[in-house]
Amino acid sequence: MTRPNGLFDSFDNLDQISPEAIASWLKPVPSLVQIENYLANKILYPQALPLTEHDMQIDLGILREALKTNKALIEGTNALLGDNPFLNTTLRKILIPVRFLNFVPNLQSLTLSFIDALLSDRKREDYFQDLWTIVLTDDIDEVAGSLLLPQFDSSDGVMNLKLQDKNYEIRPGSLMVLPCPKDRCEIAYNLRKGKVLGKEESAVEVYGGRLGLVIDGRRV
Numbered sequence: 001m002t003r004p005n006g007l008f009d010s011f012d013n014l015d016q017i018s019p020e021a022i023a024s025w026l027k028p029v030p031s032l033v034q035i036e037n038y039l040a041n042k043i044l045y046p047q048a049l050p051l052t053e054h055d056m057q058i059d060l061g062i063l064r065e066a067l068k069t070n071k072a073l074i075e076g077t078n079a080l081l082g083d084n085p086f087l088n089t090t091l092r093k094i095l096i097p098v099r100f101l102n103f104v105p106n107l108q109s110l111t112l113s114f115i116d117a118l119l120s121d122r123k124r125e126d127y128f129q130d131l132w133t134i135v136l137t138d139d140i141d142e143v144a145g146s147l148l149l150p151q152f153d154s155s156d157g158v159m160n161l162k163l164q165d166k167n168y169e170i171r172p173g174s175l176m177v178l179p180c181p182k183d184r185c186e187i188a189y190n191l192r193k194g195k196v197l198g199k200e201e202s203a204v205e206v207y208g209g210r211l212g213l214v215i216d217g218r219r220v
Helices: 019-023 032-044 053-069 098-102 107-118
Strands: 093-097 131-137 142-148 158-163 166-170 175-178 184-192 201-207 212-216
Touching: 019 032, 019 053, 032 053, 053 107, 093 098, 093 107, 098 107, 098 131, 107 142, 107 212, 131 201, 142 201, 158 212, 166 175
Parallel strands: 093 131, 142 212
Antiparallel strands: 131 142, 158 166, 158 184, 175 212, 184 201
């Protein structure tokens, strides 16, 4: 008998994730016993859907830790190098299986979980890694948008960005998701006490899509 697919079928060793690690993503934080019992049920019944918004937040906490610490079992992804099918460092792509949306319908929340797990602590190897493409993987992949990671030099830096005739201000510690439904969108930016793609000021084209442009300035 085939077991129904669940959000966490792509990972092994879920039992090695600690309740404390999951709790670090949650506000308010439930008791560790509650998290431990929830994780045990999720391992036994991976196809079960969250019943409440708080259950969904626990699922996303588990997903973050699974992405960080577990080997993935998904086959047929577009990862070219390495053993991580969710992150293509060569082409700077975040690869999100589209079927995950069956369990986490909010694409923004799902994407932020991938960013937190895969890029928040990742060492930046070059300035090209300030810009990533967000891809929903399936038989036919879909580009959902882009991720921009401004590099602020201090906590009082600021980034001014123009997208589709609208102006935005991004400060250190902030996170924004801007609509960009077209296939490609042009942005213009300038930074005080910081750089993007090695420059304080520039104009570039980024991929758009159903998610849009994510600007993550939480790392200083």
